[in-house]
Amino acid sequence: MTTAKATRAAIYVRISQDRGGAGLGIARQEGDCRALCASKGWDVVDVYPDNDVSAYSGAPRPKWQELLEDIHQGLVDAVVCWHVDRLTSTPRELEDVIDLADKRGLELATVSGEIDLATPTGRMIARMLGAAARHEAEHKAERQQRQRRQAAESGRVAGGGKRSFGYEDDRITIRESEAEHVREAARRTLAGESLASICRDWKGRGIVTVLGIPWKPAGMRRMLASARISGRREHTPRSSWEGTRPLLGEIVSDAVWPGIISHEDSDRLRALLSDPTRRKRHGSGRTYLLSGILRCGKPTEEPEKACGWGMVGRPRSGVPRYVCPNTPGTDACGGTATNATRTDEHVRDMVLAAFDSPVFMKRLRESDEDGTELYEKVRADEEELEELASDFGARRISRKEWMVARAPIQERLELNRAKLAKVSSKAVLLGFVGSYDDMLARWERMNPSQQRAVISSAVRAVHVLPANPRKRWDPDRFVIDWIA
Ligand SMILES: [Zn+2]
CATH class of the missing domain: 3.40.50.1390 (Resolvase, N-terminal catalytic domain)
Incomplete structure (x- = not known):
């Protein structure tokens, strides 16, 4: 060694x-x-x-x-x-x-x-x-998580980050110039307008985020779905994140700051914007106002039964048309087509004329469903579902019991939510209807998304019958299925 x-x-x-x-x-x-x-x-x-x-x-x-x-x-x-x-x-x-x-x-x-x-x-x-x-x-x-939750429950202002759109730097005082836009976006979204459409409009009007940049649909979605703008605090446990913060947290308390929109509107927006089936619409190229609303009415081999397939926009030689799609793998017949521009105008005129009638107005005002009552039913069912979930979470009931108890409530909830949506669209219409000329002027100023919201509030579907080869334009081909 x-x-x-x-x-x-x-x-x-x-x-x-x-x-x-x-x-x-x-x-x-x-x-x-x-x-x-x-x-x-x-x-x-x-x-x-x-x-x-x-x-x-x-x-x-x-x-x-x-x-x-x-x-x-x-x-x-x-x-x-x-x-x-x-x-x-x-x-x-x-x-x-x-x-x-x-x-x-x-x-x-x-x-x-x-x-x-x-x-x-x-x-x-x-x-x-x-x-x-x-x-x-x-x-x-664990302690930090608890502190965050306690802060949420006590409705205090969360620190850090930029101020929120609609509020001043103290996060409590409403900035009215922006709050007005929050209300506008909420109203338009509830009326069925797409977020992309509102963002485009705002860009044109120079309405920007707190960072001074144009609004994008994702950001607007978060803003409108936040409990914050209704003066409530929500808590999103870190454990529920999957990469990004989920859109909706659990509403835990009234906040110290005032709301810009009502709790009711906020709940509707949250339900609407978190709905996974909500359709994404893109605004490139020509908008086919009635795609999905038009149904192919060509008879089938079965008696009394039409094709019924939703027609889609598809131009031929540069002319916009609606066609029954001959998509392989579906049973759409592919046998009906109509000029899109003329069809849009025709259906618009039919709808505006109906709105102009005293009968329609009367029916609209005498809405048999009370929105507030429906809203309370929806809230009660949602709360019951939450309670069941927490019972299951705490193992007071089994998974099977939970599923069984949940099913009927969910069914009722979906029904009432659909009714509530209808009541909301009636509210939209009350602000739109007037004389035919007034409505036409308003219509011209609307974007396709707004126009579609108006039509959908009154029309369930438009059935398009096969063309008569002897007529160039045949208004009788269109059969309107009115709501109520
Ligand atoms: Zn067809």
């Missing part, structure tokens, strides 16, 4: 936010570790600094990997760190270190206390220290 080589020590330092306030910066850790090495007579071969956001986030630690590699290569005899909780972030990682101590005689020294991994007692201490640190971090995460 030659003279004993000095122990080659690697210093591992790590900065993470869980000790941020304790003054344990990387420099301080390194200085303390170097002093420890000097007192032990160890040579410092290298310093491995990792900078991760949290000790327990499972974020990659490249320098730690490098250190393990160097230990395996036999370049390092000892590891020095400030505390066991700096060294490993999971019990499994600690076991890896203990294994290395076993197999390679790796020594471990920490500034906060002697740990001899060669002895069972030393290992036990290391494991306990690691477990304690982990417990502390988990407990801290």
